[in-house]
Structure formats: C-alpha cells, structure tokens
Amino acid sequence: MSNSACLNCIDLSEPDIHKSVSLLKQACEDSGFFYVVNHGISQELVDEVLAQSKRFFDLPLKEKMKLLRNKKHKGYTPILDETLDPDNQVHGDCKEGYYIGVEVPEDDPRSQKPFFGSNRWPSSDVLPGWRDTMLKYHEEALEVVKSISKIIALALDLNAEFFIKPEILGEPIATLRLIHYSDEVSNPEKGIYGAGAHSDYGLITLLLTDEVLGLQICKDKDAQTQVWEYVPPMKGAFIVNLGDMLERWSNCIFRSTLHRVIVNGQERYSVAFFVEPNHECVVECLPTCKSAANPPKFPPVTCSAYLSQRYKETHADLSVYSGNGV
Incomplete structure (x- = not known):
C-alpha cells in the first residue's frame, strides 16, 4: 500500500500572515498540494453539498442522461466519459460527474463565451433545494x-x-464539479482507475471529499519509477492544489502535481471547485518569476483558449451519446 503524503496545513484564521506565506510557499514548491482549515464555510453546508450530490447520483441513469453535459461543459458526465490518462487507461475514468459553472442568463452577451451560460439543473420536484445549495456553495x-x-x-x-x-x-471561470466514483476496484497494472493520472488545468482547485481514501499524488512525475502517496481526507479541511496555469504563470517555480484516484471497492464522493481567471486574461510569466538564469518557459496564452483545448483533449465527443435520446 502507498504511503500517505505529509502536507502543510494553512489556517485562514492565522493572524501571522508571514507564517501562512512561508507554509504555503514551501507546499507550492514541494508538491502544489496543501490543506486549508478555518476557511469559513460551515460544516452544515459542506455536509449538505455532499448529501445533495449523492441524491443526484442515486437517480436512475435515464433521469441523469436528461441533463447530459452540453458544449459549455455544464451538466452530467457519465461513467467513462472522461479519460485523463489515455496512454495508460484501457477505458475512461470509473466516475460520473456533474458540472455547475457561473450562472449567466442566455440573453446576457457573456453567455456566448466558453464555459459561461445557464446551468443545467435537476427539477426542483425531483431534488428540492438542490440548486440553492449548489449556488450557495459555489x-x-x-x-x-x-x-x-x-x-x-x-x-x-x-x-x-x-x-x-x-x-x-x-x-472568473469558476466550475463546481460533483464527482461519484463507482465501486469498481482500480488496477493500475490493467489500466483501470477511478481517475487517471493528470494535473489540473487551471489556477487553483478546492477539493472537498468524503472520508473514503482514494486520492494519490506523485511529486516527481519525471522519475523513472513514479512514487504515489495517498492524501488522506481531513475532517473540516479542504485539499487545495495548483493547476497547470499557475505553474505556467510562475515559470514552474510553483508546482502543478500529477494526481489520480485509486478506488478500493468503496464508492467515493468528492466535490472539486476549479477556479480559473477571466476568459481574456493573458497568462504569461510573472515579473517576479523570471531572471537571466530562468527565462520564461512558455509563450503567453489566454485563459479561455488554454482551457478549451484541455477539455477537448480529455472528454468524449458529445456525438457518442446521440443514441441515448438526449
């Protein structure tokens, strides 16, 4: 069994900001993963989000497919829809999900942008209070x-x-993703994963999980033999990690770390909150992160173009669901 990673814990109520900065800087240079406590979101809301998420995934597949994700990546993603590590997976991830983005009315000009627009919502008759809970948490x-x-x-x-x-x-392009991992046992030797190895695409990911162990990180993705460590859930804490966009911005000073989910036969629920900059924001090497010895490693790119390409690379084409009556 893999060892557990030792991660720094950032307390958002800590009055000494220098202590928090020091802990976070160490974490971001080491693994790009850390815990955050005293974050201000009530345990009651956290518990309600997980409970409402489970209520949705407990619905019959036919009901869930009525809310299949659209081209704006809002709505339901079926099991095997996403393949995060195609070189090593025999099929898609053994998970289903639900994307909830920034709620923008269709008559608002901003709704023409990728990832913006009206969300897809389950009927309040089927899941009362579901929409309000998710918007409040978002x-x-x-x-x-x-x-x-x-x-x-x-x-x-x-x-x-x-x-x-x-x-x-x-x-920002801020996307809430509810995730339910099936109880199919992961087998890396056979290419079966709850979620294949990947790094997140954007700026910062805020992860809420239930108490089932499953998330693993690999601090050195270039090692000949990759070492995987579990990130144990911590009651009342978020697991936070950096995305590739922040690694680009910081000229690789801060880390966007490879991670995956290994399922041990138990169902698992998590809620990931992906936060990326405005669509037009240009991500280019920060002035504090370049020098003669460390020139910029990446060309400038807009947030929207970068994200759209990354999603296209990992999600099934929607045409594969055309025979499902959606």
Whole structure:
C-alpha cells in the first residue's frame, strides 16, 4: 500500500500572515498540494453539498442522461466519459460527474463565451433545494479561493491583491464539479482507475471529499519509477492544489502535481471547485518569476483558449451519446 503524503496545513484564521506565506510557499514548491482549515464555510453546508450530490447520483441513469453535459461543459458526465490518462487507461475514468459553472442568463452577451451560460439543473420536484445549495456553495467557495490567492500572491513576491484584480478574477471561470466514483476496484497494472493520472488545468482547485481514501499524488512525475502517496481526507479541511496555469504563470517555480484516484471497492464522493481567471486574461510569466538564469518557459496564452483545448483533449465527443435520446 502507498504511503500517505505529509502536507502543510494553512489556517485562514492565522493572524501571522508571514507564517501562512512561508507554509504555503514551501507546499507550492514541494508538491502544489496543501490543506486549508478555518476557511469559513460551515460544516452544515459542506455536509449538505455532499448529501445533495449523492441524491443526484442515486437517480436512475435515464433521469441523469436528461441533463447530459452540453458544449459549455455544464451538466452530467457519465461513467467513462472522461479519460485523463489515455496512454495508460484501457477505458475512461470509473466516475460520473456533474458540472455547475457561473450562472449567466442566455440573453446576457457573456453567455456566448466558453464555459459561461445557464446551468443545467435537476427539477426542483425531483431534488428540492438542490440548486440553492449548489449556488450557495459555489459563491462561498469562490471567496475561499480568493483568500488563498492572496497568500499565493505574497508567496510569489506579488501584491496580495494581484490575482483578485478585476482583469484576473473579476469574472472568473469558476466550475463546481460533483464527482461519484463507482465501486469498481482500480488496477493500475490493467489500466483501470477511478481517475487517471493528470494535473489540473487551471489556477487553483478546492477539493472537498468524503472520508473514503482514494486520492494519490506523485511529486516527481519525471522519475523513472513514479512514487504515489495517498492524501488522506481531513475532517473540516479542504485539499487545495495548483493547476497547470499557475505553474505556467510562475515559470514552474510553483508546482502543478500529477494526481489520480485509486478506488478500493468503496464508492467515493468528492466535490472539486476549479477556479480559473477571466476568459481574456493573458497568462504569461510573472515579473517576479523570471531572471537571466530562468527565462520564461512558455509563450503567453489566454485563459479561455488554454482551457478549451484541455477539455477537448480529455472528454468524449458529445456525438457518442446521440443514441441515448438526449
């Protein structure tokens, strides 16, 4: 069995900001993963989100397929829909999911942008209170990410407000993803995973999980023999990790780490909150992260173009579901 990773824990109520910056900087340079506690979201809301998520996934497949994800990546993603590590997987991930993005009315010009628009919602007759719970959590989780981004900015020798400027996180692409892992036992030797090995695409991911062990990280993805360590759930804490976009921004000073989910025969539920900058935000090497010895490693790219390409690479084409009456 794999060992458990030893991760730093960032307390958002810590009055000594220098202590938090030091802990976070160490974590971001080491693995890009850390815990966050005293984040301000009530345990009651956290429990309700997990309970409402389970209620949705307990619905008959026919009901869930009525809410199949659209081209804006909003709605239901069936089991095997996503293949995160195609080189090593025999089929898609043994998980189903549900995407909830920023709610933008269809008559709003912003709804023409990728990932924006109206969400797909289960009927309130079927799942009463479901929509309100998810929107409340989406709103509160975004505030937590903004608080974390201030510490990240300071750790990169930037102004604390750098990431929450209007042109960066003023209208972010913030996506909530409910995830249910089936009880199919993972077998890496046979290419079967709850979620294949991958790094996240964007800026910051805020992860809520139930108490079932499953998430693993590999701190050195280039090692000849990859070493995988479990990240144990911690009651009342979020698991936070950095995405590839922040690795690009920081010129690889901060890490976007390979991770996967190994299922041991128990169903598992988690809620990932992916936060990326505004569509037009240009991600290019930060001034504090380049030098003569460390010139910029990546060309500038807009957030929207980068994300759209990454989603296209990992999700099944929607045409494969055309025979399902959706």
